[in-house]
Amino acid sequence: MWINEREPNNQFKENLVLIRVPTIAAKMGLSSEDPIYTPSLGLAQLHSYLNEKGISVTLIDLVDKIIKKEAPKFNLNIYVKENNIFKYLKGIPNKKINQNIFYIMKDVNFKNVAIVGISLFDRGTLFFGLHIAKFIKETYPNIKIVLGGPYCYFENEKILEEFNFVDYVVIGQGESALEMMFNNYKCKGFEKHVPNLMYKFGNRISFTFKEEKSIEDASCPYFIIKSKDLISSDGNNNLSTLGLPYQISRGCVHRCAFCGQGSLERFESKSIEKVYRDLKTLKESYGISQFYFADNSLNSIGREKLIKLCNSIKELNIEWNALFHLSNLKKEDFILMKESGCKELMWGLESGSPKILELMNKTMNLNEIKNILNWSSDAGIKNKVFIIVGFLQETSKDIEKTLTYLEECDKHIDKVQISAFQLTNNTLIYNNPSYYNIELGEGIPKNFPMRFAFYEAQEPFEKREQRIEQIYNDIMIHFILKEKY
Ligand code: B12
């Protein structure tokens, strides 16, 4: 019998396990920084929703396990060599890789587990996530393996095509998908009723249908942390640099050429009343006053709503930081933000070269940006800027312009984080390769290439890889030598 919603007392004895995988983005040269530890918002939201629906969830946070050195022999670096891992996942034996998974998964009990969900956050979580999936499927063939998380917007069909050990991929919101899957996985053909689900149907790969529930109805996240976990041995609050994640808006009103966030989800934001209620609950439940607003660009909600938000949360006496878009802000906004607890703002500056910004479809003006950064730091808010290197048509002249621009703004910038350009699908560039003078496809390595998955203006693949590596190293050396960053 198909079950839409379960009676709270109608508990199954089976369990649903959700696994969080650490990223190796920095080790892969995709980012200049290892991410700061915060619990996963996506999984906390799923946990909370499924619990409300009477589904018992076990959350395994492997990031936490590694940080706490609970698996000392486990080697995360093994996943950096993607070619080797890819071959192993395709069935070519490799003792070292094979053994590695036991070091971290051996004490996990999968008894009575019906479904294991693995959350893929970014490219740096892909191969470890797939290794876990293979391990579980081979050890417990009856367990259904489902992948989800932000990265599944970028890789989905190919995963199902390549790897039989993955049963399903959820693209987008996972709440109803996991609920329906868990309630009905014993019914034949249940898949077609499950929203946002990609699955194998005979020789074909099918996608069911897209469902986007209103963000206003999103559950208040449930984190499996205890206050004591947040205090490090030196007495500092581990979350003080970033904060407990909480999302106010979803989607983005901008359309940067390299980013798909603007088109993946419709833009929507929570009512200020809901934000206030949730933050109050989180503060009281976890005794935490530091929050990270996990929005793509918080000021997408518009100035009027931003002002309302700041006025409302002022009395909560919290500290917060968030990603902002470098536009549509006035000097007085920063004073109000500071009063409401804003500690740090993170900005996608990306480049100091007008040519590159235009190619990126970044509708920002470098003079205006300087003002914004000044207003922010004058108000006592820290500024962190993100820079992308290796963008299309970027030359050493453009890099010089970026460095000069950063020097000019130096007084108002507290931190710079560099990422290497990655081509992802659902972006303006991917959808219009000829406009950007790149070629996709032929001759490109097949093992999930992303970072160098294209030829640029006839430049051979290997040459581009070497050139970007060089730019990346040069710019990194510049920042390493500069103590402040
Ligand atoms: C907040 C955020 C962060 C925070 C994370 C805070 C936290 N602890 O949760 C911080 C600042 C730490 C961060 C760091 C990084 N991030 Co980030 N981040 C985001 C952002 C803006 C929002 C993610 C989020 O919390 N959304 C809200 C929650 C509720 O949604 P969700 O996570 O998608 O979860 C839902 C579904 O995905 C699904 N789901 C999730 N897990 C699972 C599991 C299963 C089994 C199922 C079925 C469903 C499911 O259900 C959930 C509820 O509906 C996204 C962009 C985006 N909008 O997705 C980028 C994004 C994911 N980040 C990105 C990157 C690159 C990074 C970094 C590598 C940056 C860097 N250069 O260092 C690091 C790596 C972090 C890591 N892996 O640990 C990229 C990934 C792109 C890519 N191709 O790889 C994104 C897409 C931004 C972008 N457009 O470029 N990030």
Ligand code: SF4
């Ligand atoms: S890079 Fe940031 S501002 Fe630009 S589209 Fe993506 S999320 Fe929006």
